[in-house]
Amino acid sequence: MSEKKERSLFIDVAKGFGILMVMCGHLLSTEQGLRYFLYTIHIPLFLLLSGFFEKKQDNIGKYLVKIFKRLYLPYMLITAIDYVAYTFIYKADFWHDSLIKTFKAWGGCELVFDIPIWFLFALFLVKAFFQILHLIKNEKVKNVIICLIIIGGFFYMRFFSYIPYKNRYFAIFAVVPVLTYYSIGYLVKGLIGRPSKIYTGNVISEKILTAIIMVFALLITAGLSQVNGDVGVLGCHFGNIIFFIINSICGSFGFIILSAILASSKKIKPRFISYFGKHSLAVQVTHYYLADYLSPYILEKLGKGDLRYYPPVQCIILISVILICLVILLVKDFVGNKIKGLRQSKT
Numbered sequence: 001m002s003e004k005k006e007r008s009l010f011i012d013v014a015k016g017f018g019i020l021m022v023m024c025g026h027l028l029s030t031e032q033g034l035r036y037f038l039y040t041i042h043i044p045l046f047l048l049l050s051g052f053f054e055k056k057q058d059n060i061g062k063y064l065v066k067i068f069k070r071l072y073l074p075y076m077l078i079t080a081i082d083y084v085a086y087t088f089i090y091k092a093d094f095w096h097d098s099l100i101k102t103f104k105a106w107g108g109c110e111l112v113f114d115i116p117i118w119f120l121f122a123l124f125l126v127k128a129f130f131q132i133l134h135l136i137k138n139e140k141v142k143n144v145i146i147c148l149i150i151i152g153g154f155f156y157m158r159f160f161s162y163i164p165y166k167n168r169y170f171a172i173f174a175v176v177p178v179l180t181y182y183s184i185g186y187l188v189k190g191l192i193g194r195p196s197k198i199y200t201g202n203v204i205s206e207k208i209l210t211a212i213i214m215v216f217a218l219l220i221t222a223g224l225s226q227v228n229g230d231v232g233v234l235g236c237h238f239g240n241i242i243f244f245i246i247n248s249i250c251g252s253f254g255f256i257i258l259s260a261i262l263a264s265s266k267k268i269k270p271r272f273i274s275y276f277g278k279h280s281l282a283v284q285v286t287h288y289y290l291a292d293y294l295s296p297y298i299l300e301k302l303g304k305g306d307l308r309y310y311p312p313v314q315c316i317i318l319i320s321v322i323l324i325c326l327v328i329l330l331v332k333d334f335v336g337n338k339i340k341g342l343r344q345s346k347t
Contacts, residue, residue: 010259010263012273012277013259013277014045015278016273017259018042020322021038023318026291036229041252043177044249045251048256050123051181051183054130056131071124074117126179149180149183150184153177154180154241157176157180181248213257218250220247221246221250221254276326282325282328286328291321295317
């Protein structure tokens with residue numbers, strides 16, 4: 001497999017695991033043990049992956065425009081639409097209660113459609129910041145600075161995370177943990193290099209050892225996450241910060257190793273997971289909205305209107321949302337390919 005295809009499949013599989021964990025965490029909210037495990041991993045996993053593929057850009061201005069379009073504009077558009085809806089549904093003051101909140105960049109806090117996209121703005125700032133760091137030519141100095149950022153980030157997460165939502169402007173308080181895990185991913189990239197190096201030993205014993213490390217890392221996270229309890233990056237509550245650091249890093253790299261194993265496998269084709277990973281942003285935007293509108297219909301058909309948070313009912317809702325998201329994505333790709341084909345035939 002070529003390096004480009006390998007990288008693409010690896011990213012898609014890992015992001016697929018991440019977005020499925022996000023969906024399970026949001027829609028299986030009553031299963032506290034599972035929630036503790038998922039909320040410890042899914043955001044750090046996405047951030048480590050983003051940092052893993054961070055690199056210096058030749059044209060910084062062009063790159064900033066690119067990430068502005070890919071990250072900040074979708075954030076602003078979705079959040080602005082949400083707050084406009086907030087204005088009309090709750091008869092709020094548009095200028096003070098809606099428009100201003102959009103620019104505060106809460107992105108997921110107290111919205112009408114409750115679309116959790118706060119990370120887009122934080123990731124935009126972090127990616128822009130790293131391009132400034134890349135101006136430092138001395139790699140050792142740059143790596144020392146990044147290590148200090150990581151230490152400072154964990155220090156902040158331990159001592160300065162208890163700030164009310166109303167005082168959190170421009171998602172700055174969420175940017176710190178985002179920057180911290182993104183930086184870890186970047187440093188690990190320097191040690192590992194290509195994703196294939198995670199799971200391509202020359203002898204079978206090396207592959208077995210890698211698989212054992214993966215299982216051990218996930219078991220550590222599964223156990224300690226139950227001890228640490230409820231956590232959340234956006235809410236900046238991490239429980240015992242030492243436990244959170246161990247859990248989030250072990251769990252994330254456990255899934256990264258698993259993704260590398262699946263991406264390099266000749267027998268297993270993780271098409272479903274990679275397909276969701278390829279469209280992770282679209283799934284992130286739509287899944288919670290779909291669940292809100294599907295739940296009353298499903299509950300009515302099941303005759304369980306008072307059991308919205310009954311685990312079997314939540315599983316039915318989750319499976320329904322996954323299938324509908326899959327159909328929407330397939331239709332979108334089909335229509336997109338048809339339009340692309342028509343354009344090419346005209347030219």
